Amino acid sequence: MINALIVDDEENIVKLVAHWAKKAGLNPQGFTNPLEAIEAFEKGDFKIVITDLKMPGMDGHKLARKVKSIAPDTEIIIITGHGDLEDAIDAMRQDVYDFIRKPFLAKELTQSLEQAVDKIILREENKRLLHDLKDMNKTLEKQVEERTRELTLKNKELEKLDDLKSKFIACVSHELRTPLTQVDSGMFVLNTVLEKKADESEKKLLHIIQMGVKRLNSVVQHMTKILQAEYRDGLLSQENISINRLLEEVYKEVSYFAGLRKQNLDCRLPEKEIFFKGDKGKLMDILVNICMNAVKFTPDGGKISISLEDAGTSFRTVIKDNGIGFTEEEKLHIFKKFYEAGDVMYHSSGTFQFKAGGLGLGLSIAKLFAEMQGGKIIAESEGPGKGSIFTVEFPYSQMS
Numbered sequence: 001m002i003n004a005l006i007v008d009d010e011e012n013i014v015k016l017v018a019h020w021a022k023k024a025g026l027n028p029q030g031f032t033n034p035l036e037a038i039e040a041f042e043k044g045d046f047k048i049v050i051t052d053l054k055m056p057g058m059d060g061h062k063l064a065r066k067v068k069s070i071a072p073d074t075e076i077i078i079i080t081g082h083g084d085l086e087d088a089i090d091a092m093r094q095d096v097y098d099f100i101r102k103p104f105l106a107k108e109l110t111q112s113l114e115q116a117v118d119k120i121i122l123r124e125e126n127k128r129l130l131h132d133l134k135d136m137n138k139t140l141e142k143q144v145e146e147r148t149r150e151l152t153l154k155n156k157e158l159e160k161l162d163d164l165k166s167k168f169i170a171c172v173s174h175e176l177r178t179p180l181t182q183v184d185s186g187m188f189v190l191n192t193v194l195e196k197k198a199d200e201s202e203k204k205l206l207h208i209i210q211m212g213v214k215r216l217n218s219v220v221q222h223m224t225k226i227l228q229a230e231y232r233d234g235l236l237s238q239e240n241i242s243i244n245r246l247l248e249e250v251y252k253e254v255s256y257f258a259g260l261r262k263q264n265l266d267c268r269l270p271e272k273e274i275f276f277k278g279d280k281g282k283l284m285d286i287l288v289n290i291c292m293n294a295v296k297f298t299p300d301g302g303k304i305s306i307s308l309e310d311a312g313t314s315f316r317t318v319i320k321d322n323g324i325g326f327t328e329e330e331k332l333h334i335f336k337k338f339y340e341a342g343d344v345m346y347h348s349s350g351t352f353q354f355k356a357g358g359l360g361l362g363l364s365i366a367k368l369f370a371e372m373q374g375g376k377i378i379a380e381s382e383g384p385g386k387g388s389i390f391t392v393e394f395p396y397s398q399m400s
């Protein structure tokens with residue numbers, strides 16, 4: 001229940017006001033002495049004060065000021081005498097809630113009290129809501145903090161994993177390089193010695209071993225390249241490259257494999273030659289990697305097109321195929337090291353066969369090589385079975 005303090009030097013008025021205050025649902029306490037009233041106010045929890053203006057000991061203005069200084073939210077209703085309009089205006093200036101002129105009607109007083117009660121209830125409700133909101137905010141903040149901590153931890157784990165992958169590549173490529181050189185040179189000697197003596201089936205076997213060594217060599221090369229790119233090892237050469245000529249070379253290299261797969265490989269180059277200052281070997285690696293992916297991930301008889309365009313401040317090479325494409329989810333991962341979409345178990349082996357599984361390093365190498373020269377690669381697909389488009393873009397200036 002809301003406590004109301006009533007102050008008037010006329011006891012009858014105190015009683016009358018208390019009567020109506022009770023009817024309005026308040027718990028009134030009346031005083032004829034304003035000083036005693038203030039004492040009681042300091043001790044009690046009063047939300048409404050109804051006071052007369054002219055009282056011996058302390059006038060209503062002073063009392064109102066005192067009350068506001070103790071509890072600013074208190075609603076004050078002032079009861080003024082006849083002709084005290086000036087006082088009433090003063091009262092309004094002092095942030096009192098209402099004033100009522102004597103003699104007042106019960107209805108006037110009740111209305112004023114009820115409105116004050118409504119205001120108090122609303123304010124309390126607001127306070128509670130604000131408190132709840134603050135609590136909710138705190139909970140949310142806490143949750144955000146927790147999630148951020150979790151994410152940071154996950155990120156650290158991922159960084160560690162990436163670091164481990166790099167270390168693994170470094171180890172494996174280092175361990176493989178020496179024995180591989182031995183096998184490679186041994187193979188060369190064996191081949192020259194046995195070339196004439198070997199029968200057909202032995203020759204076939206020799207060929208298979210040679211192909212295996214070649215594949216192993218390319219795997220080790222891939223590993224070395226990604227290490228180079230990650231640690232920005234090795235110098236980036238700066239040659240003046242004709243992109244038209246470079247794409248003709250790429251076309252020559254890839255068309256052999258596309259031919260084996262009966263794919264239609266088309267290369268459209270602009271008449272005006274496009275020149276770029278950059279690392280030719282790395283550009284070649286990027287484009288061959290992406291074109292060989294197009295060959296691998298497009299069924300036999302499919303279509304692959306390579307095109308080149310001048311985009312003003314940059315040039316764009318677009319490699320488009322009508323192959324297996326990829327999902328939006330897969331798109332997020334294809335540039336990551338060792339990532340291969342689809343089930344690796346179903347990949348065939350080899351370098352150009354349909355869905356041939358490699359190491360899953362080609363695109364990560366291409367991306368790093370492109371970024372080293374200020375370029376970027378954009379991968380797009382309308383979904384599985386709907387082909388893919390890889391756009392390689394390099395600004396004419398701005399090497400990193």
Ligand SMILES: Nc1ncnc2c1ncn2[C@@H]1O[C@H](COP(=O)(O)OP(=O)(O)OP(=O)(O)O)[C@@H](O)[C@H]1O
Pocket residue numbers: 222289293294297321323324325326334335339340341342356357358359360361362363364387388
């Ligand atoms: N043109 C494409 N169409 C559909 N999927 C593709 C295409 N190019 C790449 N991908 C997907 O992205 C994955 C990663 O490609 P990336 O070149 O890095 O690896 P890879 O070709 O499998 O192996 P590597 O290049 O190391 O021999 C591929 O395994 C394949 O799932």
Ligand SMILES: [Mg+2]
Pocket residue numbers: 289292293358361362363
């Ligand atoms: Mg590849």
